[in-house]
Amino acid sequence: MAQKLWDKGFSINEEVERFTVGRDPEMDLLLAPYDVLGSMAHITMLESIGLLAADELERLLAELRSIYILARSGWFQIEDGVEDVHSQVELMLTRRLGDVGKKIHSGRSRNDQVLLDLKLFTRAKIQETVTNIVSLIDVLIAQSNRYKEVLMPGYTHLQVAMPSSFGLWFGAYAESLTDDLQLLLAAYKVTNRNPLGSAAGYGSSFPLNRQLTTDLLGFDSMDYNVVYAQMGRGKMERVVSSALASVAATLSKLAFDACMFTSQNFGFIKLAPQYTTGSSIMPHKKNPDVFELTRSKCNKLQAVPQQITLITNNLPSGYYRDLQIIKEVFLPMFDELNDCLKMATNMMREVEVNTEIMKDERYDPIFSVERVNELVLQGVPFRDAYKQVGQVIANGEFVPDKHIHHTHEGSIGNLCNDKIQEMAQSIVSEFHFERVMAAEKKLLSDIENLIK
């Protein structure tokens, strides 16, 4: 069994070990490339304050780079008996470089190391998520523009209510996702601050240069107060998962609409056949399973902020092992949501719209308000017009005029899709992903220069 970083010379009970390590080897694999990047920044800083010699830094960086490549290619492993990713990386360095490998942990604790890994992982995953949200927004806006003339019934209480349109339906979800991007931007700003240097949660007596690691890793700033930096564990995850939960809520509503509208009793849309599944007994079936699973996954994901709240609620400031469990609920969230986003994007791109729905007489009463408004424009007081039209409907004499003319912002005739898209683009530009990418690239290519 590999030695613990904190080995004190007595052997550890295997049951206790299994219990405390838990799912860390699995979860920490997701953090591996970020753990290595963080170590690169940390040791570059250590050299700058005289805690490592230049040649030691050079050797360590070269080794870390090869571990980084291993982690990126998916070959990195946490060996049996090794507690976590932090221990594994240090073990690999000491195996290959001897004592110099043991020097990298000066002025650092696994507490700020895991905080850092989580932040680096999260900001990369937020970038991926934003890209997927934007693709879905683009598809929804394109469909909205394409079908802006096609009317559909709008419902309240699931009773036919007012004329709506496919332009409105598709566009509504594009705008909802745009608001979700706003929440994600706020969450990103909370994420993109450097906790490294807070060590175990109370700083260090070494004269650490925290600004240097902040710059090397492309953070907007640092989490200044070291106690707050540690308090940020769980808070960042809660804030980010709330923003992701908002995306999930938008998707699950879209999925519900899509499942309902594809039912024969509605018949408003048809899903592309490759996104439907069959029945083992009923030969006619084309079921919307993909949207049903999207709905349930996205509903499930909305519990994550609550789970994190419950895990962290009764903890005082400082580090507690409780925090380890957050990784299990938080880390897998991104891939699950991104899977749903990609599926929804493909399905919405290929969905077929029924352009003839409004010919069905059952939707005729939907045009009653249009008739009332017409009378009002002719000078009849609204309440009288309302009664008049009500009487005509009750007598079964209502003949709808299906040519509707809505002009105000956000209405059927004036969707303002360009405004929605502009808003989305302006939010995306505020993430400044380019800064982070440039910093990470520099950190890695500086190493390439060193190796040459």
Ligand code: ARG
């Ligand atoms: N696996 C631990 C976690 O995720 C790493 C930090 C361990 N720190 C400690 N003081 N035991 O929280």
